[in-house]
Amino acid sequence: xxxxxxxxxxxxxxxxxxxxxxxxxxxxxxxxxxxxxxxxxxxxxxxxxxxxxxxxxxxxxxxxxxxxxxxxxxxxxxxxxxxxxxxxxxxxxxxxxxxxxxxxxxxxxxxxxxxxxxxxxxxxxxxxxxxxxxxxxxxxxxxxxxxxxxxxxxxxxxxxxxxxxxxxxxxxxxxxxxxxxxxxxxxxxxxxxxxxxxxxxxxxxxxxxxxxxxxxxxxxxxxxxxxxxxxxxxxxxxxxxxxxxxxxxxxxxxxxxxxxxxxxxxxxxxxxxxxxxxxxxxxxxxxxxxxxxxxxxxxxxxxxxxxxxxxxxxxxxxxxxxxxxxxxxxxxxxxxxxxxxxxxxxxxxxxxxxxxxxxxxxxxxxxxxxxxxxxxxxxxxxxxxxxxxxxxxxxxx
Amino acid sequence: xxxxxxxxxxxxxxxxxxxxxxxxxxxxxxxxxxxxxxxxxxxxxxxxxxxxxxxxxxxxxxxxxxxxxxxxxxxxxxxxxxxxxxxxxxxxxxxxxxxxxxxxxxxxxxxxxxxxxxxxxxxxxxxxxxxxxxxxxxxxxxxxxxxxxxxxxxxxxxxxxxxxxxxxxxxxxxxxxxxxxxxxxxxxxxxxxxxxxxxxxxxxxxxxxxxxxxxxxxxxxxxxxxxxxxxxxxxxxxxxxxxxxxxxxxxxxxxxxxxxxxxxxxxxxxxxxxxxxxxxxxxxxxxxxxxxxxxxxxxxxxxxxxxxxxxxxxxxxxxxxxxxxxxxxxxxxxxxxxxxxxxxxxxxxxxxxxxxxxxxxxxxxxxxxxxxxxxxxxxxxxxxxxxxxxxxxxxxx
Numbered sequence: 001x002x003x004x005x006x007x008x009x010x011x012x013x014x015x016x017x018x019x020x021x022x023x024x025x026x027x028x029x030x031x032x033x034x035x036x037x038x039x040x041x042x043x044x045x046x047x048x049x050x051x052x053x054x055x056x057x058x059x060x061x062x063x064x065x066x067x068x069x070x071x072x073x074x075x076x077x078x079x080x081x082x083x084x085x086x087x088x089x090x091x092x093x094x095x096x097x098x099x100x101x102x103x104x105x106x107x108x109x110x111x112x113x114x115x116x117x118x119x120x121x122x123x124x125x126x127x128x129x130x131x132x133x134x135x136x137x138x139x140x141x142x143x144x145x146x147x148x149x150x151x152x153x154x155x156x157x158x159x160x161x162x163x164x165x166x167x168x169x170x171x172x173x174x175x176x177x178x179x180x181x182x183x184x185x186x187x188x189x190x191x192x193x194x195x196x197x198x199x200x201x202x203x204x205x206x207x208x209x210x211x212x213x214x215x216x217x218x219x220x221x222x223x224x225x226x227x228x229x230x231x232x233x234x235x236x237x238x239x240x241x242x243x244x245x246x247x248x249x250x251x252x253x254x255x256x257x258x259x260x261x262x263x264x265x266x267x268x269x270x271x272x273x274x275x276x277x278x279x280x281x282x283x284x285x286x287x288x289x290x291x292x293x294x295x296x297x298x299x300x301x302x303x304x305x306x307x308x309x310x311x312x313x314x315x316x317x318x319x320x321x322x323x324x325x326x327x328x329x330x331x332x333x334x335x336x337x338x339x340x341x342x343x344x345x346x347x348x349x350x351x352x353x354x355x356x357x358x359x360x361x362x363x364x365x366x367x368x369x370x371x372x373x374x375x376x377x378x379x380x381x382x383x384x385x386x387x388x389x390x391x392x393x394x395x396x397x
Numbered sequence: 398x399x400x401x402x403x404x405x406x407x408x409x410x411x412x413x414x415x416x417x418x419x420x421x422x423x424x425x426x427x428x429x430x431x432x433x434x435x436x437x438x439x440x441x442x443x444x445x446x447x448x449x450x451x452x453x454x455x456x457x458x459x460x461x462x463x464x465x466x467x468x469x470x471x472x473x474x475x476x477x478x479x480x481x482x483x484x485x486x487x488x489x490x491x492x493x494x495x496x497x498x499x500x501x502x503x504x505x506x507x508x509x510x511x512x513x514x515x516x517x518x519x520x521x522x523x524x525x526x527x528x529x530x531x532x533x534x535x536x537x538x539x540x541x542x543x544x545x546x547x548x549x550x551x552x553x554x555x556x557x558x559x560x561x562x563x564x565x566x567x568x569x570x571x572x573x574x575x576x577x578x579x580x581x582x583x584x585x586x587x588x589x590x591x592x593x594x595x596x597x598x599x600x601x602x603x604x605x606x607x608x609x610x611x612x613x614x615x616x617x618x619x620x621x622x623x624x625x626x627x628x629x630x631x632x633x634x635x636x637x638x639x640x641x642x643x644x645x646x647x648x649x650x651x652x653x654x655x656x657x658x659x660x661x662x663x664x665x666x667x668x669x670x671x672x673x674x675x676x677x678x679x680x681x682x683x684x685x686x687x688x689x690x691x692x693x694x695x696x697x698x699x700x701x702x703x704x705x706x707x708x709x710x711x712x713x714x715x716x717x718x719x720x721x722x723x724x725x726x727x728x729x730x731x732x733x734x735x736x737x738x739x740x741x742x743x744x745x746x747x748x749x750x751x752x753x754x755x756x757x758x759x760x761x762x763x764x765x766x767x768x769x770x771x772x773x774x775x776x777x778x779x780x781x782x783x784x785x786x787x788x789x790x791x792x793x794x
Contacts, residue, residue: 001514001516001569001605001606001608001663002513002514002516002663002666002667002670003512003513003514003515003516003670003673003674004516005673006512006513006670006671006673006674006677007513007666007669007670007673008673009672009673009674009676009677010668010669010670010671010672010673010674010676011669011673012673040467042466042467043462043465043466044462045462046461046462047461047465052456052461055456056453056456056457059449059452059453059456060453064443064444064449064646065440065441065442065443065646067649068440068444068646068647068648068649068650069439069440069648069649070437070439070648070649071649104501104651104680104684105679106679107679107680108678108679108680109679110679111677111678111679111680112679115400115403116399116400116403116404116407117398117399117400118400119398119399119400119401134676137676137677138676138677138679140677141673141674141676141677141678142677172398208398209398211398249461249462249465250465251465251466251467252464252465252466252467252468252682252684252685252686253465253684253685253686254501254651254682254683254684266398266399269399269404270399271407272404272407272408273399273400273403273404273407274403274407275406275407276400276402276403276404276405276406276407276408276409276538277400277403277406277407277538279406279407279531279534279535279538280403280406280508280534280535280537280538280539281505281508281538281678281679281680282502282503282504282505282506282507282508282509282535282678282680283501283504283505283508283678283679283680285649285651286651287501287649287650287651287684287686287687288649288650289649289650289686290684
């Protein structure tokens, strides 16, 4: 009398948490300060102080009945205007505030969009591996199929030929995540341009719009002084899913949005369908206090300097020890090649107090994801543990 | 290439909002102060001040990285302990904090529970009319069937014989809402006792657990000095869905929970299945700031005095004019019998500046729902408009 598929989904071990307990079980023996937990993608820097002060001001000065009441289902209009003003000025788009549906983070945004475009149980969603492990849970939970397409080592950029070959008549959408969790790759403009051509051609060939779902919660976490190639600028039939979890360091507060640009050819049907799907999921809106504080703070982001420092410290240290790593251009993740099966590698590392996630959980075995969102001191002090891990492999015959 | 069922759900007009625009379109002619909007169930009193001060304190004093980070998926442990301590002391239960999954309001709670217990497309959910209109959207959106069973006029208490006759082998759950939106009824203990016997017998007869899903966001809005008969105390296989929208006046902030008591015979499977369903919906958790502020404030509720006053003013005035109303014992809603088809009645009322929701949208035609959560002055000044509405019917031949 309980759904088998939901039970399975609820008992499946997240690859992100798989070695967490094993690692921390060593705390007594090694000392808590010698457990280096790189497993969780939780921000390590505070929200911008202006945002914090605005939250307090609203709680101190505004009419509390009006402040905390229901927002319109698609979100607070002034918040959405602040968001589109910011996006339009930074990326040269012409989004309208009415293009946005506020959601409780990116996950319900993606879930609602996928529900809204599902027209048959044979529909498949193309995923570019490595991809965020939670995508699988949502896709499978909704009864959709995954179409996995690998990106190219060593920089995990798009394998455009493979994408062109893989897309088929059942492909409802391609779910893109740039900057990418877990690789930290930022897909270059020329690749997005060619991807758009492929999607357009395949849409025509199969007589259905293949949507580009652009999940971009790491957009504001660029670690190089480069511009972010904004996927919606390359392909009309794009749907943007966003979360403020990382950019404002409010992962626990649950605020994000779906943005369906006016240029999207199916917008008129798709917008209400996403609203309908959110309704069926019971997902209405992001917390209104956090929405309203955004009105004056839409252009702000948390400081990324710590993530850049940690990346540089660990990239330099690990490569000098002989690890193969790809230097991430954005996000707070770095992929490191493993010296045996990635789960066995994680298990050995955890037993030495080093905790990270095996990339087999992200559709790309043979690597681990090291989350760089840790205190600077943790990153620096972990170097010895990484050396002991490497040594443990070298001592083997 | 867009889901027809989700499009339909997203374009359906909510009965609550159906006459909103028509009513407000009269503002220029009648004056804004003569539009009496009783349509929306949004709290009209502020959150308890101690809760507001605790939100500010957290934002001023706590480590902002730790404060806003991801909570564990089922919620903040200390918050859940505060909730179960409060429930256990008030209702004499023995809930464990581990029985709770925090959610972004009651709607995602109900959606996740229904997904978790859906084992076949023929599964039906029993609803006791009148019922909250959004239940239909969630049930139909999830591909489940509705089994509507009417309650008894004039007090809208359970029709136990009808329930006994209606439950069948496809009934997966009965969704109970006491105190009830829109009727304001509180189901008496003796009725809940007999309901439990019926559910138990029918579960045995059909060889499947019929769950009692108790949606109780109005539990703290008792308007009489009576104890609330707590449904979980009557039937083991209960699942509680709750929202703080009304009790803490934070409808826009999205905080609620699912509670699966240890006594529930399917708890071991159901708890992970609800977690899995929440995962598929992308629904993880309530905003963590509001959760953490609850640790010290779990026993607090907003003041219900305004709702009681408005009820008394309108009940007395309307009945003295000849309207047939049922005096609600709880919630901030009152049902009023209509003098013609309830939609036509709402249309006529809206054209005179009186806005409320037709109960045909709540499965009980022939009534309207008057939301009593308005300023005291609005309730008092609306009396003349109610009189004009009544007069307009009396003047007809």
